[in-house]
Amino acid sequence: MLGESDHSLRKFVAPEFVFGAGASRLAGRYARNFGVHRVLLVSDPGVASCPWFDDICRSLDDAGISWAPFSGVSENPRSAEVMRGAEIYEAEECGGIVAVGGGSPMDCAKGIGIVSSNNQNILSFEGVDKVRMPGPPLICIPTTAGSAADVSQFAIINDEVQKRKIAIISKALVPDISLLDPLPLTTLPPEVTVNCGMDVLSHAIEAYVSNASSPVTDLHARKAIDLIVRSLPGAVERPDDIDARFATMMASLHAGLAFSNASLGAVHALAHALGGYLDLSHGLANALLLESVVAFNYAAAPDRYGEIGRIMQAPAGGGKKALVSRIRAFRSSLGIAGTIADAGCERSDIPSLAARAIADPCLATNPKDITLEDIGRIYEAAF
Template identity: 60%
Template sequence: MIQRSQLDLRKFVTPEFICGHGALRLAGRYARNFGMRHVLLVTDPGVRAAGWAGAVGESLTEAGVSFTVFDAISPNPRSRQVMAGKEAYLAEECNGIVTVGGGSPMDCAKGIGIASSSMRDILTFEGVDRVPVPAPPLICIPTTAGSSADVSQFAIITDEERKRKIAIVSKTLVPDISLLDPGPLTTMPRELTADAGMDTLSHAVEAYVSNASSPMTDVHALEAIRLITSALPAVLEEPDDLDLRFSTLLASLHAGLAFSNASLGAVHAMAHSLGGAYDLVHGRCNALLLEHVMAANYEAASDRYERIGAIIGRGESTPAEKVAVFRRALGVTETLAEVGVREDAIPALAEAAYNDPCMVTNPRSLTCDEIERIYMHAF
């Protein structure tokens, strides 16, 4: 069992944020307040096509701030995309970054910021507290309710050559302000809504059982679990309902505040490994792993898992079984084999997961063999 004391020294880092309908339209005012003259507007083609990058651009123009759009970003953003963004930032003589999108543009924007200020390759920042120079001012406007990159001190970037994801953890990655608006969430397709929601649930569960959890992070983790498990099934039925979308955004905010300060665990370590090797959707990887990691970890934090189970639903089943029922009800029903994972790849996946920084705060230490067995349960 983990021994925690509320008297342990803890730090809690959070950005300034504004949440509510219409928050996106404040982008220009805040860019001007931060002294931005020319902005790199970081987004992706889907968000641009949905009109949200244009709406942010209008707000910037109204405030007298010029901008250059950078949208050459894929899901699971690559290191070369970050470095191309850094070149654009420098060539266009930008002095601030505004990003509108899901976790991929936001993580890429964070990477562009630190790569530009330190003039270094993004892959050299891997690990905890390895960013020596502060990034330029950053405004985040999320268009999904899941990644929580808009409040976290994390950025996850894919190293294409090594086919793995690196985690960069630094206070310098916390945005200067995040504008949390439910409007942009309404254009998320159903599958992405479900995957992003399962990412939120995974963040909250992992933060709550993390061996770096604290009373400050617990309250946010539990509220995130309550909000996402009640709002997510409903929002899939009513995708245009702004109140329901806002509940999922609040859940993502609470989960982000929790995990940014308590870190994560084996679900994310194993999802990063899968996403790096197979370029799979991050939230889907978490969704397929969460219940199996909960079962493997249960004895190390049984009280905490039982509390999670009690929030998710009544009945005699285990917390892991309740999560399994929940995700199947969302339509997330595949196995790892069905999403293309090969059985003979599992030892290498387990080794990468074992070395992921998120594994450090898992409530129990897992061997490579144990990690392989968890992958096999999800297989």
């Protein structure tokens, strides 16, 4: 187990970020600071219709930054959408990107940036450190508390032909600045709030038990678990509660700083395969797999999982069973009561899902070695 006495070499990468009420209205000022005159404004149709979106556009206008809109991004951003965005970026002669939205627009924007600078298909970047040239200046404004794409070295893109999600992991994907404003979160529907919150919890737990964790990522992971468990129910019950929203945003930030540097594990590997196949919400896919993966991994990192149980206030001394029950009770209390079968998964899908999951780079840092057969059994346990 890693601890303060572990002297393994580790690095920690984080973008500059500004957080607090009104941060999103700094978009224009930062774009101007980067010396950019025209940006591609990447969002999705839901985001572009929200009242606070106009304030972000106005901040660009006020700073003398012209912008070309691109909102052709679906929930699980597809490779064709990234390539289309890159075409528009070129045609509109943009010099930077502003991404406004949840993980999907931000991941799409990251993809557009590296496609533009490297002139390669987005799918060719799959894996770790495959990006040669960094993208143009990227400003991220997250409007959900979940993906942490605004601080992470990750982009997840859907290969719609193979029906699988690919993970691109590179320092070139860390935004140049993130503007973290709790106001946009107040217009999130409850279901999205819950799914994103379960993504935060999954990030924090996976980073904490990752075999690439460090004393620095541990701090952020522990804080994220505590914050999300305390604040998510309030954010769901009272969507306008800016304090609860701010707390979920900070939880997402801490979890993002942890997992971007410690990486993830089997929950995300299996969720990428499941979500890509069924076009499921990413957070929901994680929520439906988290307990089964914790049960599988527990014996490989009992102290770490024990600490997670303590933070989540699982019954003391209850071990694996208590933690798994606590996670199940938490997600059920927020309205995610089903299984992967309820989400549309068939038992006959398991072999092809397992074959996709075993290739996911997130598995490299899972605390326990995992085989194709193990993955099949974990999916089976989540039915």
